[in-house]
Amino acid sequence: MRNIKLTVEYDGRRYSGWQRLGDSDKTIQGKIETTIEKMTEEKVEIIGSGRTDAGAHSRGQVANFKTESTMSLLEMQDYLNYYLPKDIVIKEIEEVPERFHARYNAKEKQYSYYVWNHRVPSVFDHHHSYHYVEKLDLDRLNEACEKLVGTHDFLGFSSLKKSKKSTTRTIDSITVEEENGMLHFTFVGNGFLYNMVRIIMGTLLEIGDGTLEVSVIDDIFEQKVRRDAGKTVPAQALFLDSVTY
Structure with a gap:
């Protein structure tokens, strides 16, 4: 076989x-x-x-x-x-080898999320990015990203109601790059819960536009309540880049 x-x-x-x-x-x-x-x-x-x-x-x-x-x-x-x-x-x-298992042997995953941060929509990018009109503060975004890095219980950043399995995950890095209005967020970690990247992104965007304070991240980690986080952003801007074994 x-x-x-x-x-x-x-x-x-x-x-x-x-x-x-x-x-x-x-x-x-x-x-x-x-x-x-x-x-x-x-x-x-x-x-x-x-x-x-x-x-x-x-x-x-x-x-x-x-x-x-x-x-x-x-x-x-x-x-x-x-x-x-x-x-x-x-x-x-x-x-x-026969014992290789794509899910169980995975050690790390990288995801990308793209945000078109401009008043005017993009004809060519709208299928693969999220159009976000409100102006975003890169310093606030980077500060929030730093708070999310590390090993935490991410239940409050997921769509899971309850889980018998552990909801603790480790995010190794979150980076933000901006080029001519397109923001590229890169997430690297050992695993991600259901809708976790999209909910984190919704939270980051509301922090970036001033709707939420950076400290909300600490509250979500402590309370583990989904409603305290930002909205779940659309999926069309999300890419699974790679899986490391």
């Missing part, structure tokens, strides 16, 4: 997220599984490094699947990229 690792790039606008649902045609996982099953003539389950939200994108989602197929890796990659929709691409493919 071979274990095949895929690095997947996709534009998530047409899909209901990564995870396979009842209607597999509306998820990234479902589309890839269906294509692999036609290629190998086997029943296949692919395992992703984690879920991405409906409408979110990926430059480096990682998944693996088991197969008895004797096709070469190049043949598999060419087949998949030929038959998959054009908004899903297998960037890399490799054979890995």
Whole structure:
């Protein structure tokens, strides 16, 4: 039995997220599984490094699947990229040890979020960024980002109601870069809860425009209450950049 690792790039606008649902045609996982099953003539389950939200994108989602197929890796990659929709691409493919697991072996993930901070919308960027009209203070944003770095219980920054599993995560870094009105936020950490990046982003933007104080972050960590944080920003500006093993 071979274990095949895929690095997947996709534009998530047409899909209901990564995870396979009842209607597999509306998820990234479902589309890839269906294509692999036609290629190998086997029943296949692919395992992703984690879920991405409906409408979110990926430059480096990682998944693996088991197969008895004797096709070469190049043949598999060419087949998949030929038959998959054009908004899903297998960037890399490799054979890995049998025990490799895309989700359980992941050590670190990097996400990007893009904010178009301008009075006038952008025709070309609106599918992949969030248009935010209010002027943002970069000094306040950077101060807030520093408070979020480290190991904390991020329950208040997630859409989870309750969780039997730990909601403690470690964020190694959050950086903000600005170029001609486009703000690029980069998040690096060992894992992220449901909607965590999008809720953190909503909180950062309200801090950046002066609606919230930087100290609200300490309150959210202490109280662990979702309603104290900012709104959940749209998914179309969110990218999973890479997964480290």
